Amino acid sequence: xxxxxxxxxxxxxxxxxxxxxxxxxxxxxxxxxxxxxxxxxxxxxxxxxxxxxxxxxxxxxxxxxxxxxxxxxxxxxxxxxxxxxxxxxxxxxxxxxxxxxxxxxxxxxxxxxxxxxxxxxxxxxxxxxxxxxxxxxxxxxxxxxxxxxxx
Amino acid sequence: xxxxxxxxxxxxxxxxxxxxxxxxxxxxxxxxxxxxxxxxxxxxxxxxxxxxxxxxxxxxxxxxxxxxxxxxxxxxxxxxxxxxxxxxxxxxxxxxxxxxxxxxxxxxxxxxxxxxxxxxxxxxxxxxxxxxxxxxxxxxxxxxxxxxxxx
Numbered sequence: 388x389x390x391x392x393x394x395x396x397x398x399x400x401x402x403x404x405x406x407x408x409x410x411x412x413x414x415x416x417x418x419x420x421x422x423x424x425x426x427x428x429x430x431x432x433x434x435x436x437x438x439x440x441x442x443x444x445x446x447x448x449x450x451x452x453x454x455x456x457x458x459x460x461x462x463x464x465x466x467x468x469x470x471x472x473x474x475x476x477x478x479x480x481x482x483x484x485x486x487x488x489x490x491x492x493x494x495x496x497x498x499x500x501x502x503x504x505x506x507x508x509x510x511x512x513x514x515x516x517x518x519x520x521x522x523x524x525x526x527x528x529x530x531x532x533x534x535x536x537x538x
Numbered sequence: 539x540x541x542x543x544x545x546x547x548x549x550x551x552x553x554x555x556x557x558x559x560x561x562x563x564x565x566x567x568x569x570x571x572x573x574x575x576x577x578x579x580x581x582x583x584x585x586x587x588x589x590x591x592x593x594x595x596x597x598x599x600x601x602x603x604x605x606x607x608x609x610x611x612x613x614x615x616x617x618x619x620x621x622x623x624x625x626x627x628x629x630x631x632x633x634x635x636x637x638x639x640x641x642x643x644x645x646x647x648x649x650x651x652x653x654x655x656x657x658x659x660x661x662x663x664x665x666x667x668x669x670x671x672x673x674x675x676x677x678x679x680x681x682x683x684x685x686x687x688x689x
Binding site for chain 2: 392
């Protein structure tokens, strides 16, 4: 397997509304997407675009703001330890989610559950941070329509 | 100020040698730079390239592996809490480090010290995570020779 594109950096927050204000007013983000609920993952999600180059705009990895949704949200534990929020996971793209799952399992890394549909509408899974240098890692199948994007 | 390019994701590790092996063998990284010491910051550093697009290669944000260098290294505290390592900071580029410092200070964000030369040879500063949604944030002046890169 080859290292794929860094699709996004997941950042947990107690309030997407407050974080959106922060990214717009302090960080100067120009493109902030509409927040939406992802009940299957127990999170509310909002993507902030970063520029791919030095001219501003979009096309770089996104910041994925994640806020707990529901009492069983997996983000509650993280926010209990980090009440202001913080870096939660990194997400890399792969061309084939099932091939990637087999790859990580063959390397002895603990894949957390079966592939399921993620925030971009393509299958994803997470790999246990203990097997990933302490980094909770999301693996995401590249959206088909965007397969040539940025390459 | 406009949000700049995500230059790198800083990941603390107890062993750059082990992390390099992990990024090569498990993550499939194709371009891993030579590690070097950055005594002024109390860290040993190694950059792992990520692809900018879906065809593999380089040009995306780098992973900056950081290992403690010396007893006074600021990474010791992080590794005491996270023995396996983990996500340490995010670094964004700006065109002018002094303008950026004035911007963040005007927003009430605590800039940690004066600009100093960072791992890419250009001036950098860090901003306190408590003022940045829990994310330790490095601000880095874009290398002049790379000003057009990727844009």
